[in-house]
Amino acid sequence: MEIQCPSCKKVNPDSSVCIRCGCELQALRTILQAAVYEIAIGRKKLCMGNPHDALNHALRSWHLKNSSEAARLAFLANISERRFAEAFTWYYRATKKREDR
Numbered sequence: 001m002e003i004q005c006p007s008c009k010k011v012n013p014d015s016s017v018c019i020r021c022g023c024e025l026q027a028l029r030t031i032l033q034a035a036v037y038e039i040a041i042g043r044k045k046l047c048m049g050n051p052h053d054a055l056n057h058a059l060r061s062w063h064l065k066n067s068s069e070a071a072r073l074a075f076l077a078n079i080s081e082r083r084f085a086e087a088f089t090w091y092y093r094a095t096k097k098r099e100d101r
Contacts (some may be wrong), residue, residue, distance in 0.1 A: 003029055035064035042073045051080035068094045 003025050004011050010020040017024055042057030055077035061070035071094035078087035 001029065001031065017059065031064050035061045035067065035070065038064065039067075039069050039073055042077070046073065046077055046080065051077040055081070066093075 002011050002013055004017040005021060005023050005025065006028065007023040008018060008021040010018055012020075013020055014025040016029070022035065028069060038057045038061035040062065042054045045051075045057060046054035055074055058070050058074035058077055061067065071090050075087050075090035075094055078084070079088055
């Protein structure tokens with residue numbers, strides 16, 4: 001998993017320290033891996049027909065990293081629970097992240 005150094009902005013391959021400035025990256029890598037894990041669990045919960053748990057996992061992932069994947073999962077979970085106002089907010093976040101790339 002490539003990580004952009006928060007200090008110098010250098011994109012680093014699988015490394016626990018930045019190859020340019022030496023900044024510690026392992027804690028950031030662990031946080032990003034946890035965010036990806038929460039999305040994976042949330043997707044499984046949604047596929048199993050449990051949108052409430054899926055939303056909880058999407059929110060955990062979002063709090064770790066504001067990703068469009070977490071926003072899309074939250075959108076789908078809210079739609080499944082017929083929470084349309086909240087779904088609209090998550091739709092906006094999912095599409096905004098995609099536009100920012």
